[in-house]
Amino acid sequence: MDKRLQRSRERVLAAAYDVLVASGIGGFSVDEVARRSGVAKTTIYRQWPTREALVADACWRMVAEQEEETPDAGSVEADVESILSEIGRLLWTANWAAVVPSVIDAAERDPEFGEIHARIQAGHAAPLKTVLERGVARGELAADADVAVLAAALLGPLFYRRWFARQPIDEAFVQSLVRQVLRSPGTGR
Amino acid sequence: MDKRLQRSRERVLAAAYDVLVASGIGGFSVDEVARRSGVAKTTIYRQWPTREALVADACWRMVAEQEEETPDAGSVEADVESILSEIGRLLWTANWAAVVPSVIDAAERDPEFGEIHARIQAGHAAPLKTVLERGVARGELAADADVAVLAAALLGPLFYRRWFARQPIDEAFVQSLVRQVLRSPGTGR
DNA sequence: TCGCTACGCTACGGGAGCGTAGCGAAATGT
DNA sequence: ACATTTCGCTACGCTCCCGTAGCGTAGCGA
Structure with missing residues (x-):
């Protein structure tokens, strides 16, 4: 298990969550997540195959915080x-x-x-x-x-x-x- | 008062209403309205200065139908x-x-x-x-x-x-x- | 130390949408 | 009949976004 994977994954998810809160699902874009997280867009696409997958993950994180x-x-x-x-x-x-x-x-x-x-x-x-x-x-x-x-x-x-x-x-x-x-x-x- | 104005205006609004219902505000686009209405996009922009104005008009029509x-x-x-x-x-x-x-x-x-x-x-x-x-x-x-x-x-x-x-x-x-x-x-x- | 892996970066290609320009054709109403 | 207005059409330029390719670099683990 590479620490780099986990670290970038965490950064991306955190930024994705912020973008989601700020812009909603409609305004959500991978480019914006890349800008805010400092993680390169290519790196993001190495862990999430598509935009939808990332949005969904960010949503699930939101669900978890709502217990x-x-x-x-x-x-x-x-x-x-x-x-x-x-x-x-x-x-x-x-x-x-x-x-x-x-x-x-x-x-x-x-x-x-x-x-x-x-x-x-x-x-x-x-x-x-x-x-x-x-x-x-x-x-x-x-x-x-x-x-x-x-x-x-x-x-x-x-x-x-x-x-x-x-x-x-x-x-x-x-x-x-x-x-x-x-x-x-x-x-x- | 030119009849052409009124006619194209009506066509555009009807199509805009349809697009609004089908796609919601997020999926609303002037190009799509142009395609469905048969009215050229340039003509649309002669009567509505911006996309937002057209969306808003379509929404108001919706409000009126809901009395x-x-x-x-x-x-x-x-x-x-x-x-x-x-x-x-x-x-x-x-x-x-x-x-x-x-x-x-x-x-x-x-x-x-x-x-x-x-x-x-x-x-x-x-x-x-x-x-x-x-x-x-x-x-x-x-x-x-x-x-x-x-x-x-x-x-x-x-x-x-x-x-x-x-x-x-x-x-x-x-x-x-x-x-x-x-x-x-x-x-x- | 050294190979492997993930990373950042730049640069794409493709698509969609916004809003505009210019022109010729058609409808209007006077 | 004729000038005016509106129309449709094609073609843009711009921006934003998706998703990918290639390359050199830096960090990880054994």
Whole structure:
């Protein structure tokens, strides 16, 4: 295992990640990565056969940096509120938030990015679904509650605020959202 | 007023709209519009100074085709359900649904498209907000209900289903969503 | 030390797109 | 009927990007 391989590989991926965040998938170019990383374009093409492969790798790195923890404060409501607050905060601060729209756009036409997007999506929803399923098991939620529907009802408004209405996501918003969705007849409890 | 101007203008705009739907903003090119419309590229540039101007015009045409009616069935719940069902249907059928992600992506970096996106967004939310405000006036909803928050709680899950979870939006989903949001303590009633 | 491997560099060839120039032909409306 | 306007066409120049070839150099490992 040559150290040079690993070093240049790391440099390129870091630069690719930066370019991705700055320009999105549409504006991503190998030339730009070469400029920023200081690694020659020929060297890049020795490790990644095509532009798409490099973009995909940079996306996967983004997916990895987005893992979140699953809280366990005792009640479903507290856990859900904790998760939503964290996501709401990240939506306006994390790097990946600026890239997601271009990933969605790419996924609309390219299956490869469809899979990447599915993974990003799964990463967001996983902790929430875990918490909700725990709530069902504990009897805090109705036994026949549809976890997927609940997750959509909880996550959707956050994303809506960020990318559609372009309004801030404060604590009050999250709280009233959680109350609306979890304390309603349809949800049971 | 020369008829030739109007005719070529119409042809170009129609083709531009098609290209926009097929390729999104990122894949939009004047050359492609020229090829599809049969209008020479030079002629296009005589009426639109730049590519961006043509893209923007095509987007505005899209905005215009997206107007919806405001129902009035007597109860807030019925009206909201009607609106959400219609949007849920359009999200998987209408042309503009395939373009929205690229508009959001562009809006993330270009203020011009930010405004276009705001108009699209407003077009979606307008009928819903009207209905909700009517509900507040009638006393069906709490007097201090935040219409913007309610709109986010209702529209967000639909968009979430379409672009994030990629799951179908059926009647059952809309119904349970409406119940969850409108029949909860936070909303009043 | 010495062979192997990865590296950087320069230079390509090909393609696509933007926006422009010049000219002759056709449509317009007066 | 005739001047004006618009059109289509070909051909550019420019920029950016993809992906490749060849060569000399520097670093790695044994």
